[in-house]
Amino acid sequence: DGGITQSPKYLFRKEGQNVTLSCEQNLNHDAMYWYRQDPGQGLRLIYYSQIVNDFQKGDIAEGYSVSREKKESFPLTVTSAQKNPTAFYLCASRGRGSYNSPLHFGNGTRLTVT
């Protein structure tokens, strides 16, 4: 079955360390997205990519970086510059330019930084 796989499900890091969250999809979708969700809040867009080797900043890109070397993969790095990195991170994908199609989501990675 096609879908989006995020790993790991739980991640613990010490403050000051960079950490990379994995997102892989086999839906053949061109566009991929990273969202952040804090307790009791909705989703905020970090970065998105509509095509390989291209990506754009979302609303809260500071302290994060991404790469899109392959269509299937869109890893997110949470850098030490991110002031409040503890959150639930969700990866999603959709067909390119498909404003009339829903996003498909992974099951998320919960990052805790102490």
Add this chain to the structure above:
Amino acid sequence: SQELEQSPQSLIVQEGKNLTINCTSSKTLYGLYWYKQKYGEGLIFLMMLQKGGEEKSHEKITAKLDEKKQQSSLHITASQPSHAGIYLCGADHNNAGNMLTFGGGTRLMVKP
């Protein structure tokens, strides 16, 4: 996102009761999506609305988009404990298909 407001933020209903969740945009919507989320999990797609006045139903859940395409409602009939979770609306505010913004979510609890 301030572009998309959901109400109420939380809701507790008795099993068997009906309920409505609202999603309001300050801009015209090109697409409106409803999702359900269990705590600590990803979002499950429920329904998509695009045309003004459009209404869709699945089992006991009905979603509507107003004629002006700025407001949507999600109505659950005869609620069950399985309906509990967080409901989020998401929207395309342009036709480029690049960004999807989300409301703050509505946390629903259904008391048996």
